[in-house]
């Protein structure tokens with residue numbers, strides 16, 4: 042038995058959500074967002090909790106979660122760098138950016154550093170093509186990036202982590 | 209008539225997203241007018257008369273779409289605002305939601321009044337966290353001031369708006385995929401008919417419109433259909449947001465009348481091709497549109513003119529490529545996208561997008577054959593018009609037009625051991641083995 046449970050605030054939000062849709066299943070994506078925020082990631086136990094809470098089968102929840110790419114899955118680093126590599130960004134140097142990040146962190150695209158601090162992946166167009174090259178770092182967009190910017194941002198993350206801040 | 213900007217004139221002000229600012233600049237007057245002076249049916253006719261056409265990609269006449277929703281029905285009706293914005297090269301809806309959220313809410317009120325809807329959802333892509341927060345805050349302000357809720361602007365009309373986050377899937381921008389996702393399922397498109405206007409969200413009649421489409425409505429209320437129709441070409445009028453990215457000096461979102469000349473957009477508004485280079489090619493309407501070669505770019509950016517030029521306005525995502533761009537490599541990037549984003553339901557799409565990526569990949573990496581160009585045509589033929597949604601077509605169009613219009617470059621790569629860009633970047637990977 043896992044002891045996962047939404048906080049009071051999370052539960053209130055979930056109950057409010059139930060009033061916004063005529064069909065319970067529609068609350069699944071928003072409920073998964075609450076789980077993501079409260080538990081930090083969506084692994085099997087977190088998915089199982091949401092399934093039980095909503096009275097739908099865990100297999101179905103798993104099927105839904107894995108269809109999408111933007112949920113924070115179990116094992117993702119504290120800082121998740123998602124480099125846009127679609128055409129407009131590629132035309133303005135996203136490949137060099139991605140190569141540089143990988144080299145800096147000593148990992149390949151799609152991997153997580155051993156200490157669990159950074160994950161880096163290539164993603165498709167983030168709707169910020171006019172500020173290419175760019176990446177999303179957890180919730181935030183970092184735009185018009187130079188390689189120096191990348192070094193600075195990575196250092197900032199390390200400092201933040203040393204101070205105990207996670208996201 | 210001189211052109212008046214309606215989406216972007218206040219973006220210089222850091223508070224333009226607030227209710228206070230919006231009301232100070234005439235905000236919610238259009239919704240007040242609609243609720244006070246317009247019978248719903250007459251309002252639908254007015255929107256039809258304005259010739260407003262969808263800004264999400266397909267360009268369908270908005271009023272006509274609203275007219276499809278059954279008037280007599282026991283079912284509830286819904287509005288689902290498409291804020292999934294994932295077409296490569298497109299970023300206009302993000303600007304509207306982050307900076308002008310109340311304009312969108314006002315447009316939603318007008319739409320829902322016209323069609324008799326009491327519940328609207330805004331389906332916003334998961335990555336747009338900032339825009340999501342702005343929308344949620346704007347809705348809260350609107351509820352607080354009685355603009356939304358049980359008595360919209362003091363009228364006997366109730367309306368709820370719920371902002372719903374997606375979770376990263378291009379296919380959830382396709383309208384039936386979006387509705388399936390909103391229902392809490394894997395966002396796979398469904399066969400049409402039935403169209404959403406008849407049977408959509410939760411099995412009920414549903415209007416699906418793009419963020420920019422809806423954001424036009426307050427202005428139509430203000431100047432009327434007659435005035436609106438005078439902006440740009442009569443068949444697809446209105447103010448328009450163009451997203452320009454790639455090799456220009458000043459990439460960005462530009463508000464101009466529908467039908468602006470593409471070269472004028474690039475040269476006069478965006479500072480021309482960057483680094484003093486020459487233009488090679490432009491994708492005018494998001495990566496699903498046929499590419500235009502430089503000599504085809506003297507064209508008006510509206511629905512009819514671009515269709516006549518063999519491409520489409522689509523989402524107005526203008527991707528500019530300079531004369532040093534390797535078109536084989538550019539196409540490989542686009543093919544990767546569609547292969548990654550195919551939802552996999554339809555064999556021609558799932559397999560076809562995979563094949564297209566593989567074939568272009570091997571040309572770029574130096575083991576292509578001349579027959580591969582015919583093979584691309586064959587694969588495209590087997591994709592177009594044969595699937596549940598048009599993602600398959602959207603993948604085939606660039607494959608076809610890149611290889612037709614820049615055939616010499618593809619042949620050069622085949623005959624000279626691969627793309628110069630790949631050779632520079634991965635000298636170790638050229639020639640030997642397949643790296644897919």
Ligand SMILES: Cc1cc2nc3c(=O)[nH]c(=O)nc-3n(C[C@H](O)[C@H](O)[C@H](O)COP(=O)(O)O)c2cc1C
Nearest residue numbers: 262263264265290292293294381382383417418421
């Ligand atoms: C693969 C695919 C992706 C799409 N993505 C979007 C999108 O991100 N945003 C959007 O508004 N429309 C998108 N559309 C178009 C929608 O299906 C639909 O036509 C549109 O939302 C209708 O609104 P409109 O009439 O106001 O343009 C997409 C279509 C397809 C086939």
Ligand code: SF4
Nearest residue numbers: 551553554557595597
């Ligand atoms: S065409 Fe492709 S994306 Fe569309 S439903 Fe079929 S498999 Fe899915």
Ligand code: FES
Nearest residue numbers: 125130167169170
């Ligand atoms: S291509 Fe990178 S944000 Fe659009």
